[in-house]
Amino acid sequence: xxxxxxxxxxxxxxxxxxxxxxxxxxxLFAAVGNDARDAAPNTLVSHICLGxxxxxxxxxxxxVEYAMRVAFGLNVAPQKYSYFERKHYFYPDLPKGYQxxxxxxxxxxxGSVNLELNDKHKVVRINRVQLEEDAGKNTHPQGKNYSxxxxxxxxxxxxxxxxxxxxxxxxxxxxxxxxxxxxMRYADVSDADMFHGNMRFDVNVSVxxxxxxxxxxxxxxxxxxFRAVEKAVEYEIKRQIELIEKGQIIVQxxxxxxxxxxxxxxQRSKEEAHDYRYxxxxxxxxxxxxxxxxxxxRKSMPVMxxxxxxxxxxxxxxxxxxxxxxxxxxxTPEANYLPFxxxxxxxxxxxxxxxxxxxNTIDPIRKETSRTASNWDMYLKDIxxxxxxxxLSSTNAKALLVTLLSSGALPKDLAKYAEEQGFIQVSDExxxxxxxxxxxxxxxxxxxxxxxxxxxxxxxxxxxxxQNSRGKANPxxxxxxxxxxxxx
Amino acid sequence: MSGWMPIADIAKQVNAGExxxxxxVERALKVINNNKKxxxxxxxxxxxxxxxxxxxxxxIANGEYTGLLSGVPFIAKDNFLTFGxxxxxxxxILRGFNAPYQATAIERLEAEGAICVAKANLDAFAHGGSTExxxxxxxxxxxxxxxxxxxxxxxxxxxxxxxxxxFALGTDTGGxxxxxxxxxxxxxxKPTYGLVSRSGVVAMASSTDVIGPIARTVEDIALVLEVMxxxxxxxxxxxxxxxxxxxxxxxISLNKVKVGVIKEHxxxxxxxxxxARIQATIELLKNSGADIxxxxxxxxxxxxxxxxxxxxxxxxxxxxxxxxxxxxFSHRDATSLEESYNWSRSEGFxxxxxxxxxxxxxxxxxxxxxxxxxxxxxLRTKLIDEFNQAFKAVDFLVGPVxxxxxxxxxxxxxxPLKMYLADVMTVGVSLAGLPAISVPVGVDGDSMPxxxxxxxxxxxxxxxxxxxxxxxxxxx
Numbered sequence: 001x002x003x004x005x006x007x008x009x010x011x012x013x014x015x016x017x018x019x020x021x022x023x024x025x026x027x028l029f030a031a032v033g034n035d036a037r038d039a040a041p042n043t044l045v046s047h048i049c050l051g052x053x054x055x056x057x058x059x060x061x062x063x064v065e066y067a068m069r070v071a072f073g074l075n076v077a078p079q080k081y082s083y084f085e086r087k088h089y090f091y092p093d094l095p096k097g098y099q100x101x102x103x104x105x106x107x108x109x110x111g112s113v114n115l116e117l118n119d120k121h122k123v124v125r126i127n128r129v130q131l132e133e134d135a136g137k138n139t140h141p142q143g144k145n146y147s148x149x150x151x152x153x154x155x156x157x158x159x160x161x162x163x164x165x166x167x168x169x170x171x172x173x174x175x176x177x178x179x180x181x182x183x184m185r186y187a188d189v190s191d192a193d194m195f196h197g198n199m200r201f202d203v204n205v206s207v208x209x210x211x212x213x214x215x216x217x218x219x220x221x222x223x224x225x226f227r228a229v230e231k232a233v234e235y236e237i238k239r240q241i242e243l244i245e246k247g248q249i250i251v252q253x254x255x256x257x258x259x260x261x262x263x264x265x266x267q268r269s270k271e272e273a274h275d276y277r278y279x280x281x282x283x284x285x286x287x288x289x290x291x292x293x294x295x296x297x298r299k300s301m302p303v304m305x306x307x308x309x310x311x312x313x314x315x316x317x318x319x320x321x322x323x324x325x326x327x328x329x330x331x332t333p334e335a336n337y338l339p340f341x342x343x344x345x346x347x348x349x350x351x352x353x354x355x356x357x358x359x360n361t362i363d364p365i366r367k368e369t370s371r372t373a374s375n376w377d378m379y380l381k382d383i384x385x386x387x388x389x390x391x392l393s394s395t396n397a398k399a400l401l402v403t404l405l406s407s408g409a410l411p412k413d414l415a416k417y418a419e420e421q422g423f424i425q426v427s428d429e430x431x432x433x434x435x436x437x438x439x440x441x442x443x444x445x446x447x448x449x450x451x452x453x454x455x456x457x458x459x460x461x462x463x464x465x466x467q468n469s470r471g472k473a474n475p476x477x478x479x480x481x482x483x484x485x486x487x488x
Numbered sequence: 489m490s491g492w493m494p495i496a497d498i499a500k501q502v503n504a505g506e507x508x509x510x511x512x513v514e515r516a517l518k519v520i521n522n523n524k525k526x527x528x529x530x531x532x533x534x535x536x537x538x539x540x541x542x543x544x545x546x547x548i549a550n551g552e553y554t555g556l557l558s559g560v561p562f563i564a565k566d567n568f569l570t571f572g573x574x575x576x577x578x579x580x581i582l583r584g585f586n587a588p589y590q591a592t593a594i595e596r597l598e599a600e601g602a603i604c605v606a607k608a609n610l611d612a613f614a615h616g617g618s619t620e621x622x623x624x625x626x627x628x629x630x631x632x633x634x635x636x637x638x639x640x641x642x643x644x645x646x647x648x649x650x651x652x653x654x655f656a657l658g659t660d661t662g663g664x665x666x667x668x669x670x671x672x673x674x675x676x677x678k679p680t681y682g683l684v685s686r687s688g689v690v691a692m693a694s695s696t697d698v699i700g701p702i703a704r705t706v707e708d709i710a711l712v713l714e715v716m717x718x719x720x721x722x723x724x725x726x727x728x729x730x731x732x733x734x735x736x737x738x739x740i741s742l743n744k745v746k747v748g749v750i751k752e753h754x755x756x757x758x759x760x761x762x763x764a765r766i767q768a769t770i771e772l773l774k775n776s777g778a779d780i781x782x783x784x785x786x787x788x789x790x791x792x793x794x795x796x797x798x799x800x801x802x803x804x805x806x807x808x809x810x811x812x813x814x815x816x817f818s819h820r821d822a823t824s825l826e827e828s829y830n831w832s833r834s835e836g837f838x839x840x841x842x843x844x845x846x847x848x849x850x851x852x853x854x855x856x857x858x859x860x861x862x863x864x865x866x867l868r869t870k871l872i873d874e875f876n877q878a879f880k881a882v883d884f885l886v887g888p889v890x891x892x893x894x895x896x897x898x899x900x901x902x903x904p905l906k907m908y909l910a911d912v913m914t915v916g917v918s919l920a921g922l923p924a925i926s927v928p929v930g931v932d933g934d935s936m937p938x939x940x941x942x943x944x945x946x947x948x949x950x951x952x953x954x955x956x957x958x959x960x961x962x963x964x
Binding site: 055 | 569577585588591688723724725801804811813814815852
């Protein structure tokens with residue numbers, strides 16, 4: 001094991017490639033369904049996906065539009081001129097013997113991703129983003145002398161996002177992966193479902209004692225969670241430093257990630273690397289983007305996380321709260337959490353009330369039930385008003401909201417509904433006085449303590465009153481009446 | 489003389505009920521059967537053809553109009569995907585392949601009532617200029633059985649000249665329609681790149697592959713082009729067709745036409761007989777008032793070199809899909825994926841396909857790309873510029889299709905370079921994507937046909953057909 005002292009003498013440098021599956025209805029070059037998640041093998045295929053003789057690719061315009069959206073999400077305009085190239089290699093999941101990809105003139109060059117870390121703001125530059133087709137999937141049944149090929153995924157549009165080597169720690173790598181995920185969700189171009197492999201990360205890691213030089217790098221491929229990105233980078237940094245400290249050399253190679261063992265392992269070295277013999281694809285004319293099309297896409301862009309952070313910071317919210325909101329919006333964009341907050345930004349207290357309930361009530365329920373209640377935003381203002389006119393305790397405000405969310409009820413008159421459901425706070429002096437005298441009678445010791453000047457005992461009796469009223473008593477009024485009845 | 493009426497007349501009479509589509513099919517199949525020794529046809533599709541004929545005749549009996557090509561039999565080069573028989577591209581690796589869809593060109597012809605009756609022989613995957621590279625058999629020239637018919641659409645041209653059908657389809661990547669048309673005395677059109685959809689045609693080199701008709705007359709060619717041409721959503725390289733029908737061939741007033749003679753194509757490398765026939769054609773044009781000018785395209789001499797880099801590169805890529813895993817020939821003895829790939833491709837591909845895969849793989853390899861592929865593409869750009877310059881001065885270019893007439897079977901098979909020289913006058917046009925047509929202009933001393941090559945500007949296919957029609961008139 002290496003010590004932290006030794007470790008700190010090395011600068012790790014990390015660049016990340018991320019493959020994002022676009023959620024187009026059809027494939028990148030074929031009029032065939034693109035959502036392979038629940039499809040039986042080889043049911044989403046046409047002569048194009050199968051690489052039949054004479055089959056020609058026809059570019060999906062929606063995929064180009066999505067690429068443009070990603071460009072703006074990365075703070076850069078898409079390239080006005082780009083074209084596709086063929087990358088050649090033989091494998092059964094690649095029916096044509098080449099993958100249609102981009103090398104010389106990709107659709108996005110440059111751009112940046114803004115990371116919010118605990119202690120700092122960081123910008124990771126983007127080198128390029130290329131539009132390409134995914135391959136199929138091979139499976140190798142245990143103990144059989146054959147392999148199976150499923151071409152449902154063959155031809156799914158992918159964006160490969162290539163970062164500059166601007167990342168220097170496992171935490172930054174994880175934050176970058178999350179930020180890309182947010183970006184794809186906000187730009188509304190990918191389901192970005194990590195479980196189904198909609199986003200896959202390859203991390204290039206090297207270490208060097210001289211922060212101005214790069215060491216030999218390894219590439220760990222096919223990481224499909226933020227945590228795996230963090231852990232694989234962590235592991236590689238340690239492994240490489242240990243090798244160097246032992247005087248051994250680092251082999252430039254492709255590595256895999258064993259999630260069970262939390263280790264990277266060698267897959268193939270550079271000597272075995274392919275010559276892909278790239279050439280422009282003569283079947284697909286270059287993509288030339290009209291200015292007005294680019295402009296209309298730019299105008300259709302939603303508010304992105306970086307801007308939401310700025311707007312939410314204006315409310316004086318805690319960073320973690322802001323990030324929870326950013327995540328919640330990404331996970332359930334249809335709920336429109338953030339736009340709702342924004343609509344009410346003028347009323348600071350109410351918007352903080354909304355934030356509090358999204359973070360502590362609404363979103364936890366959404367996560368538990370895997371769905372967003374359609375009425376989540378309908379009664380927040382009413383509940384807020386009831387609470388601030390002392391008709392609802394904060395506890396009951398939450399309880400009322402939970403009831404509404406889980407029942408899906410749509411009462412016309414919320415005050416009446418809250419009353420019926422027994423949430424309304426009792427502020428009737430006579431009724432509370434009656435409970436107070438009952439409580440004093442059944443708790444003589446506490447009453448004596450209060451008379452003897454023990455203020456703590458007041459709290460105890462208020463608690464008893466609340467219990468006896470099943471939470472409905474106005475606690476401030478209860479306290480006042482206790483003191484009055486005991487003459488203190 | 490042709491045993492078939494003009495295509496337009498056949499369709500008219502079939503639509504009128506005066507001729508039966510069934511009779512047309514029967515006749516075509518009979519002629520095919522009687523001429524098997526020429527090896528023009530790989531397979532016939534009597535069942536499907538008869539069924540389609542029967543349907544057409546029934547629809548006509550019900551008073552329906554059934555299209556511009558109703559009841560007209562045709563033969564497709566076997567690199568067109570069709571129903572009704574296998575599609576092999578004359579290669580062992582595709583032997584037994586039944587297409588799951590049809591080429592757009594075939595669909596469009598069928599929609600106008602044409603009936604595909606057979607599949608023509610070709611150089612395997614269209615790699616060649618003599619039809620000797622077929623993995624199955626060598627097609628013989630209809631005028632002399634010891635000679636080649638040219639290629640790679642040799643089966644198609646031979647079929648037309650033997651009256652097996654009024655027209656046939658070919659593909660032209662570097663001369664594969666024009667050369668066999670010239671060698672057999674047929675008319676063969678290579679349209680502007682992109683005018684006819686390539687969807688469903690086994691790809692050779694995607695950036696120069698075009699689809700075109702071979703027939704006896706310019707009028708027949710024009711009608712077939714009329715039906716096949718235009719944008720296709722299955723091929724993004726297709727272009728808009730001419731807004732005017734291709735069949736409305738303007739009478740070109742020859743005394744207004746400016747025709748450029750390509751100097752590089754009239755030199756010593758051209759057989760004297762060929763040069764004489766082309767020169768005589770040019771004289772005829774001149775006597776009819778055409779403005780004849782000699783032109784030079786300096787890069788044209790390098791076109792063949794550029795072509796045999798760009799095209800094999802695309803071939804090596806396009807043939808990657810034939811890997812024995814999904815369709816076609818798959819080696820049954822292979823015990824691993826590696827063996828399956830190696831053995832299926834080694835045994836499935838013929839010598840010429842392998843030669844081109846090797847060249848193409850080499851020129852695309854890391855470290856060689858810039859020296860070969862990129863340089864060849866630069867030359868291609870320069871060549872296009874020179875053609876554009878030429879077309880500022882003249883309306884058409886004229887020259888031979890090939891420096892020779894049909895050579896003897898086996899004469900060039902040992903020397904691939906000599907074989908490639910047959911393409912020297914056609915490949916430049918292919919690299920530039922221009923329309924060109926071969927029109928027969930007489931025979932040489934051995935009675936073998938000579939074709940003149942007329943070249944037009946991109947998208948000027950209709951004008952080019954008009955000029956071809958004038959020359960056809962001057963010859964008769």
